[in-house]
Amino acid sequence: MDETVFPAPEFPWHPFDARDDDKLREECGVFGVIGVSDAANFVALGLHALQHRGQEAGGIVTYDPEAGFSEARRFGYVRDTFTSQKVMETLPGSIGIGHVRYSTAGSKGATQIRDVQPFFGQFSMGGAAIAHNGNIVNADELRKELIDRGSIFQSSSDSECIIHLMARSLQRNIPERMKDGLRRVEGAFSIVAMTRTKLIGCRDALGVRPLVIGKLGEGYVLSSETCALDIIGAELIREVAPGEMVVITDKGIESSKPFEQKRPRFCIFEHVYFSRPDSIIGGRSVYETRRQIGVELAKEAPVDADLVCPVPDSGTPAAIGYSQESGIPYAMGIIRNQYMGRTFIEPSEQIRNMGVRLKLNVNRALIKGKRVILVDDSVVRGTTSRKIKEMILDAGAAEVHFRIASPPTEWPCFYGVDTPERSKLLAATMTPDEMCSYLGVDSLKFISLDGLYRAVGEAKGRDPAKPAYCDACFSGEYPVTPTDQIAKGFELVEAAE
Structure with a gap:
């Protein structure tokens, strides 16, 4: 397989680096296409639409009968790495898959190019590439077993376990080997994979992470979200069902249910923050759901105020809903710098302290003398919330009231979301009243x-x-026991009470 590998660039300091930002981060986005003339270009466009799901690095694998499997991996944004003709010419073929990532169970910061997916394996019946969104909660146990049996790992990613499990399977074809391997996996997975002739999509039995199927001319598309179908003009067919595997060829879609069927537990935070507001989840607009969250929030937590202002951009739909329900005017009290990039300024302490002000600016003429309701999607560590509050007060606001479009985040996620340790989650160490005092x-x-x-x-x-969603980050009720974390001393909610 031809492989284009580039070293990690030396980026200047950036005050809003994903690893420092005070937000929960979805760790991956996956995309695949079959039956088109230039798969790599469609994959790049799809990954661009999924960039919010991972901004550290991305990779694309394609197959062409003459060139074989080709691969390119990059650090950075898709727009900066997979847009040049020189790069895309190295990825010929009518079938391809791609992946964008934050750090998952591997090394934080994506410092190793070998951790960037898709992963590729050469089997006796041919090659296969795999891209995984989610997290394997028994990866340490599986890795130790596989290494003891002679497997040689190339990355620190939990996702590589799947390739090695497939390699050890005695099944006769790639889809069956994948089923065989995934039956050993515990945790969350939405997978897009490919062989020379097949595009494969699969979700775990709980359906924690999203995956949809689209139609593009005579070809087909698999994507983490529907917004990526829109960018390439594909038509949404349906979601891949929890516990389902689809195998797509030039003959159409073949579906199977290889895993034990369970009550689905889709990640509820996809509705709150992770997914793009222009995506569709379960036949429902993400934007409309977030607006309705604001409506419910206004019913539950009313307050006398003059303005409802979102914390851009994730708080905007909920703020609109809060305003509509409460009758308090909606206003853009905080303006986001849409062109914020990596700064060339040397990271002095003074510049570091500017942090939020480089990204967000208060509309002083609007805020001065007003009682302001700030609507945000969540409070994680609370550091950004405190800085935003200070900016609002500095602009002359009379009062600042926070309304949060999710319950208190008290527990870490182990199913594919980059969450701080529990001790660093503000809601895990303080009561709501103490949090209010801390934020000022x-x-x-x-x-x-x-x-x-x-x-x-x-x-x-x-x-x-019978909870209909995975809400472990709020409730502490984990639908899949986080085996590796318990082995490291993590205590479940029952033990903590």
């Missing part, structure tokens, strides 16, 4: 878990006996 605001209210469920379509709220 006049009031702080979160939407309830029942309110969040109502906003996503569960009219009666959350059924404690």
Whole structure:
């Protein structure tokens, strides 16, 4: 296989580096296409639409009968790495898959190019590439077993376990080997894979992470989100069902259910923050769900104020909903610098302290003398929230009230989201009143878990006996036991109470 590998660039310091930002981060996006004349270009466009799901690095693998499998991996944004004709000419073929990432279970910061997916394996029946969104919670156990049996790992990523499990399978073809290997995997996975003639999509039995199927002319598309179908003009067919594997060839789509069927537990935070607002989840607009979260929040946590202002951009739909329900005017009290990039300025302490001000600026003429409701999607460490509050007060606001479009984030995610350790989550160490005092605001209210469920379509709220979503980051109830983390001393909610 031809492989184009480039070293990690030496970026100047950036005050909003993904590893320092006070947000939860989805760690991966996957995309694949079959039956088109130039697959790599479609994959690059799809990855560009999924850039919010991973901004450290990306990779593309294609297959062409004459050139064989070709691969390119890059650090940085898709727009900066997979847009030159020189690069794309190295990726011929009518079938291809791609991946964008933050750091997952491998080394933080994506310092090694070998950790960048898709991963490729050469088997007796031919080559296969695989791109994985999610996290394997028994990866340490599997890795040790595989190494003891002679496997040689090339990366620190948990996803590489899947390739090695496939290699050890005795099944006769790639899809069957993948099924065989994935039955050993615990955790969350949405997978896009390819052989010379097949595009394969698969979700774990709980369907924690998203994956959809699209139609593009005579070809087909697999994507983490529907927004990536829009950018290439593909038509949404349906979601890959939890526990389903689809194998797509020039003859169409073949579906199977190779895993034990369970009650789905889709990640509820996809509705709150991870997915793009122009995507569709479960037949429902993400934007409309977030607006409805704001409506529920206004019902649960009203306050007398003059303006409802979003924290751009993730708080915008919820702020609109809060304004509509409360009757308090919506206003752009904070303006986002849309052209914020990596700064060339030397990272002195003074510049570091400018942080949020380089990215966000307060509309002083609007804010001065007003009682302001700030609507944000979440509070993680609380560092950014404190700085935004200071900016609002410095602009002359009379009062600052925070309204948060998710319940308190008390627990880390082990299913494909980059979450701080529990001790670093503000809600895990403080009561809501203590958080309010720490942030220095006049009031702080979160939407309830029942309110969040109502906003996503569960009219009666959350059924404690049968939760419809994975909400472990709020409830501490993990649908899949995080085996590796427990071995390292992590205590589940029952043990913590």
